[in-house]
Amino acid sequence: MAPSRISPASSGAVTAATVPQSAVLFHRKPDAGPRCLRHLDKPRELRHLSGTMQSDIPLTRDLVLIGGGHAHALVLRRWGMNPLPGARLTLIDPTPKAPYTGMLPGHIAGHYPRTALDIDLGRLARFAGARLVTGRAVAIERAARRVSVEGRPDIAYDVLSIDIGITSAPMRLEGFDAHGIAAKPLGPFADRWQRFVEAVRSGSEKPLCAVLGAGVAGVELALAMQHRLFGVATRPQVHLLDTGAALTGVAPATQRILRRQLRSAGVHLIENAEIAKITHDSVELKGRDAIRSALTVAAAGARPWPWLADTGLDLTDGFVTVAPDLRSTSDPAIFAAGDCAHLAHAPRPKAGVYAVRAVPVLHHNLRAALMGESRMRRFEPQKRYLKLVSLGDKSAVADRGALGLSLPGLWHWKDRIDQKFMQKFRDLPAMPPAPLPREMAGGAARELSDHPMICGGxxxxxxxxxxxxxxxxxxxxxxxxxxxxxxxxxxxxxxxxxxxxxxxxxxxxxxxxxxxxxxxxxxxxxxxxxxxxxxxxxxxxxxxxxxxxxxxxxxxxxxxxxxxxxxxxxxxxxxxxxxxxxxxxxxxxxxxxxxxxxxxxxxxxxxxxxxxxxxxxxxxxxxxxxxxxxxxxxxxxxxxxxxxxxxxxxxxxxxxxxxxxxxxxxxxxxxxxxxxxxxxxxxxxxxxxxxxxxxxxxxxxxxxxxxxxxxxxxxxxxxxxxxxxxxxxxxxxxxxxxxxxxxxxxxxxxxxxxxxxxxxxxxxxxxxxxxxxxxxxxxxxxx
CATH class of the missing domain: 3.90.650.10 (PurM-like C-terminal domain)
Structure with a gap:
């Protein structure tokens, strides 16, 4: 077939597109070495095509993932080991790295460097044969099946999945946007904390902090912040405030242990506080003296991202309502997982464990949707799960259901669990290259050895x-x-x-x-x-x-x-x-x-x-x-x-x-x-x-x-x-x-x-x- 030629009178489509070579079963760049996929589950429509070269399979469907949350990160890892021929994969995220929530308190306390928290979405996307679009998704046009991204053209999709997490920023609190920082999303907060610690060390900032929200997340952060500041300054002071009672939703024994730890660490807990506004150096309270704070962090509750309200999707309290197959109850082309999703059939609190457990179902169902298959798996989340709550120093308390206890070695157990999770992304599986032909022209093997890869650009x-x-x-x-x-x-x-x-x-x-x-x-x-x-x-x-x-x-x-x-x-x-x-x-x-x-x-x-x-x-x-x-x-x-x-x-x-x-x-x-x-x-x-x-x-x-x-x-x-x-x-x-x-x-x-x-x-x-x-x-x- 003759190539097409564009004239000035044509529609202006004078361009070619970038396509991951992952349409096929090989690594996106052929010179990087084909992947040997021994256990490929071929799409049904391809099973009868014997002898078809995988590299000849055309790209026909666009799968777009909004957000590099834990569920999507694990889906990308699975995709890299078993890509779906004919599908083009796109990941949209504001940053090229996604921090892992489980290790945030350890980083704040100084036990982990900042780099230890990061899932490298760039490397992960390269492994999966996906394009990474570093930008913020701000809208979904469902009729046209397009995602609006700040600073660039819309991105089209056939199947869409959302895993954008939550924000802990308060909706209406005077001065917070200008002077406070939300603990979620984690990336901006972790970076802000690093700068604050350096400023305290140099003497340009006072070691005074306030944490808004005395749930488990707020308690962990307050203890971690107090522990870290003791290492760089004298007489640090962290206040933990809540508009109601602290530590609701945990076992009584866990609550007692955490309250005792707060007192021992010198964290000041204020319950039933009415917060009036946030200034650059204080938290002003109604009927009480202001709290001095050079860094005010919000860790109260979980709010959905506001732009979801304009998508027209069925929402529950602002979160995307999904059926057991993790598809939106109002749009079968859209899936959601992680904290931004609400499981209509089995409501659960916001916790990363559910995002991770949902991955096998999400991965299977995304592939099924791309192949046009109606058979979907159900996600049935467990009713209870184990919480390991950090106590600032290298100790932790375990909470599950009505049980709570603190034992030696719990922090190290938590550390092993977290490190094992992160290791999945640090050491991506090495897919063996396909074997070379037994017979090749003279010099071919040497050329491949001397120049195993041809660069781009x-x-x-x-x-x-x-x-x-x-x-x-x-x-x-x-x-x-x-x-x-x-x-x-x-x-x-x-x-x-x-x-x-x-x-x-x-x-x-x-x-x-x-x-x-x-x-x-x-x-x-x-x-x-x-x-x-x-x-x-x-x-x-x-x-x-x-x-x-x-x-x-x-x-x-x-x-x-x-x-x-x-x-x-x-x-x-x-x-x-x-x-x-x-x-x-x-x-x-x-x-x-x-x-x-x-x-x-x-x-x-x-x-x-x-x-x-x-x-x-x-x-x-x-x-x-x-x-x-x-x-x-x-x-x-x-x-x-x-x-x-x-x-x-x-x-x-x-x-x-x-x-x-x-x-x-x-x-x-x-x-x-x-x-x-x-x-x-x-x-x-x-x-x-x-x-x-x-x-x-x-x-x-x-x-x-x-x-x-x-x-x-x-x-x-x-x-x-x-x-x-x-x-x-x-x-x-x-x-x-x-x-x-x-x-x-x-x-x-x-x-x-x-x-x-x-x-x-x-x-x-x-x-x-x-x-x-x-x-x-x-x-x-x-x-």
Whole structure:
């Protein structure tokens, strides 16, 4: 079948989509190694298809998970070990990590570092073949089956599941929004607590806290806070307040133990308190003296997220009402689990144990819904469960039904339970690769051994040596209206007295989010236009989509074109058409043109002079971070920061650098390769201060751990002979790291550099003066 071609008169769907290769039974990225799934439960409609290649199964259904709660995290883990062919999986969460509730009191008390609480949703999504959308869901349009997410286009679904937890923020309490913090969601509170402890340690904050809500959660937090503050300050004071009686709902023996522990720890319990308002340093009470508090935390009750009220779903006290199969009682396409759900057939208090116990049923029923099967399992929660309540220090009380007791070793038992749960996400199962064929052409096995993975983005490029060899002598020199300057980022054409620059670029997907991938690819392509001092004019879009149904093609193209339109609108360029086709995986590319100002010539890589300041905008490290992410070995916060860096437009930086004598964008061949090209074209050398190079967070640590992009070795081999005084330290290796949507490398006259750096700083653009151009005989050196 011929590929489709998009014309300017078409619907504007000039884009391809990012699709997890998990449509199939293999790892999303083929080069990461196929997964061997011996116990695959094939969908009924596929059981009769003998000989069908799993990679040929088209994507036909979208499963969207809102929230990275415990139930969804465990569903993702199960999905990674047994994905459903034909289903595309999306996880939406405001943050790339989800904290585990069970270990929060231990962290507050200082027994666990902050990192011990986090379920890395980025790694988990990569393992499951899901795209992670880091954003806040704010609405569900049920008729159109779309989820609204802040700051990006809607995300379509066929089956939806909600696991967004609860909030403990009080609904109406004057001053709380400005001066208080809710204990749930846990992430913001844990981060706020960490900052508060450091402020108390430094003496900039007083060790005075108040906890609103004297249930089990409030008591645990108050004891943990008091224990931690005793370690960093003298005479800390924690107040625990409740509008009614404390510790209702636990066994009498448990209540006695906890009240005794509060007194022993010095926590002040105030029951039947009428709270008037919260200020920056107090909790004001009606009929009583105000409580001094530098940090006020709400741990009272469990409130649903307000936006659920606008979904039109059946709700019970604001929580999604679900049937025994965990589907909404009003919409069979929507499931809910965890604290945000209300079990109509078996109401239970809000507790993480029910979310975890519901996972097998939720996982089975989501798969059944995607396959169109009506057979659903029932979730029958237990009536009672064991609570292990932390007491601040490393002790605990056990509560179950009418029983409560405190025994030596209970905290360590709780710790083992919590650590075992978290270990499920720290050590994701290693799925063995499929065996290689017994017979292969000579050199194939060695190539697989030397290059087991091809990176996405610029890391997938052909090496510079092979490219230069292929291009040598390829020019025809047939036209005098085409300006040919070796090494320049884009071609230059004389048209009617003006100079138009033109360039093309495309990227192999490194994220399964088509909207984000398209934005980064568009900015990456425009970098060549900006580097030559031109203003973007027009763009053609070229897209390869994995095999998928027409419905999913339309959804994916809509996301890609939304990002494309945003980028091109921001820089004043017009989208004039493009080309789409289906292939093995998603690739997005752009052919872009730009116009030079009248009577001006393009900035090239030649033109630098000895003594010029070498300015680098942005930061380095996208190649190694993306490579580690593909291998499932990158921290989600590091990956998210890198993706954010790549998706920021460099237009302001380019405008500030228009006085540059020479300029290029730093992309696939790394800083060393692009600097060498500038030196060759300018007949100069360079001296670079390695310590001045700006690096993305986590990049140097990954290099030190031996992580490398698949293009790294070729970049090093090509550039190293031109470099001197270079050691093998991890920071030196950043010179060969291929960059995607990288910053600009510019040579500026000494009299211009200070003003340009000041302008970049004023505009909020990250930039560094990393060295000087030198005479050519000096070569490229480092200090």
């Amino acid at each position: 610029c890391g997938a490029k052909v090496g510079p040596e092979a490219l230069e060899t292929a291009l040598a002598g390829a020019r025809t020199d047939l036209r005098d209206d085409v300006l040919i300057r070796p090494g320049d980022d884009a071609g230059a054409l004389r048209i009617g007295g003006r100079i138009q620059v033109v360039s093309t670029d495309h990227l192999r997907a490194f994220t399964d989010d088509p909207w984000l991938m398209a934005r980064i690819a568009a900015l990456h392509a425009l970098g060549d236009i900006w580097a030559m001092g031109a203003e973007p004019q027009a763009a053609l879009v070229n897209i390869v989509l994995p095999r998928m149904s027409a419905q999913l093609q339309a959804r994916t193209l809509a996301e890609i074109m939304s990002a494309t339109k945003d980028v091109m609108s921001e820089c004043g360029a017009e989208i004039i058409g493009g080309h789409t086709t289906q292939g093995a995986e998603m690739t997005i590319g752009y052919t872009v043109t730009g116009l030079m100002p009248e009577a001006s010539t393009p900035i090239g890589v030649g033109g630098a002079r000895p003594g010029d300041h070498i300015i680098l905008t942005g930061a380095l490290g996208t190649g190694v971070i993306l490579a580690a992410d593909m291998a499932g070995r990158a921290d989600a916060d590091v990956v998210t920061a890198a993706l954010s860096h790549m998706s920021n437009s460099p237009q302001t930086a380019a405008q500030s650098l228009k006085s540059a004598r020479a300029m290029t964008d730093v992309t696939g061949f790394g800083l060393a390769g692009h600097l060498a090209a500038m030196c060759r074209a300018s007949d100069c050398g360079a001296k670079i201060d390695l310590a001045a190079l700006p690096l993305l967070g986590g990049a140097e640590a990954l290099l030190a751990a031996g992580r490398r992009s698949s293009l790294h070795a070729a970049n090093r081999a090509h550039a190293a002979p031109r470099l001197a005084d270079l050691d093998d330290a991890p920071r030196s290796e950043i010179l060969f790291d291929p960059q995607t949507a990288g910053g600009f490398l510019a040579a500026l006259a000494p009299e211009d550099a200070p003003n340009v750096l000041a302008a970049l700083e004023a505009a909020g653009v990250q930039a560094a003066d990393i060295g000087r151009m030198t005479p050519s005989e000096a070569g490229i050196r480092f200090r």
